[in-house]
C-alpha cells in the first residue's frame with residue numbers, strides 16, 4: 601500500500617515535471633516565433649514631475665501580442681526568456697526599439713524624453729552587450745544622458761563585480777541607472793553608496809501602505825536615504841491623488857502610476873503627450 605502510493609506519487613511527479621518541461625519548450629518555441637513575426641510591442645508609461653506635473657520621461661514596458669493568447673504581460677514570459685536564452689535577443693529588441701522611439705519623438709518635435717529600459721542581468725552576461733549598446737547609441741545619435749537603465753534591487757545585488765563595472769561604464773558615458781522595486785531587496789547602505797546608480801524607485805507595495813504609520817515611515821526613510829546619497833527618487837504605482845500629495849510632502853521628485861497614466865501603446869502615448877506638457 602505504502603509502496604504503491606509512493607509509486608503513484610512518483611508517477612504524478614514525473615508527469616507534472618514532464619508537463620512543465622513541455623510547457624517551457626513550447627513557450628520557448630512560441631517566443632522564437634514571436635520575435636521573428638514581430639509580436640512583441642513596447643508600451644510606454646509616463647514619468648511625471650511631482651511638483652509641476654510635467655512629463656519628464658517614459659518607461660518602456662514590453663508586451664507580447666500572441667495570436668492565440670492575446671496580450672501577454674511581461675511577468676508571464678520574461679522569467680522563461682531568462683531561462684531559455686531568449687532574453688538576449690528580446691532584450692536587444694527592447695533596447696533598440698525604445699531608443700528608436702525616443703529619437704522619432706524628438707525628430708517629430710513631440711518630446712525629448714528620458715527613456716527608461718528594464719534590463720535583465722542576463723543581458724549583462726552577454727559579452728557582446730557593451731558593443732551592441734555602443735552601436736545603437738552611435739547609429740541612433742541619441743544623447744546617452746536621455747537613456748535610463750532600470751534593474752531591480754534584487755537583480756542588482758546578485759550581480760558580479762564585472763556586471764557592476766559594465767553598469768558603471770554606461771553611467772560614465774551619461775546613461776543613468778535606476779534601482780527598480782527598491783525596498784523589496786536587501787541592499788545595505790554600504791552597497792547603495794558603492795553602487796553606480798542615480799535613482800531609487802520606491803516599490804508600489806510601500807506606496808500602497810502610505811496611510812499606515814509604518815508605511816509612511818518606510819517611504820520617508822527611503823527618500824531621506826536617497827537624498828543623503830544624492831540620488832533621485834521615483835515613486836511607483838501612484839493611483840490616488842492622496843498618495844501623490846503624500847509623496848510630494850516627502851520631497852520625492854518623480855512618480856509613475858495609473859493616477860497619471862497606465863502604460864500605453866505608442867499611438868495612445870503620443871496622443872497623451874500632445875495633451876500634457878513635457879520638459
Ligand code: C2E
Nearest residue numbers: 661662673674675694718719720837838839856857858863
Ligand atoms: P517594473 O519595471 O517595476 O514596472 C512596473 C509595473 O507596474 C508595470 O507592470 C506597470 O504596468 C505596473 N504599474 C505602473 N503603474 C501602476 C499602478 O499605478 N498600479 C498598478 N497596479 N500597476 C502599475 P508590467 O508592465 O506588467 O511589467 C512588470 C514587470 O516586468 C516590470 O516591473 C519589469 O520588471 C518587467 N519588464 C517589463 N518590461 C520589461 C523588459 O523590456 N525587459 C525586462 N527585463 N523586464 C521587463
Ligand code: MG
Nearest residue numbers: 659718750780
Ligand atoms: Mg521598471
Ligand code: MG
Nearest residue numbers: 780781801836
Ligand atoms: Mg518597479
Ligand code: MG
Nearest residue numbers: 752780781803
Ligand atoms: Mg517590478
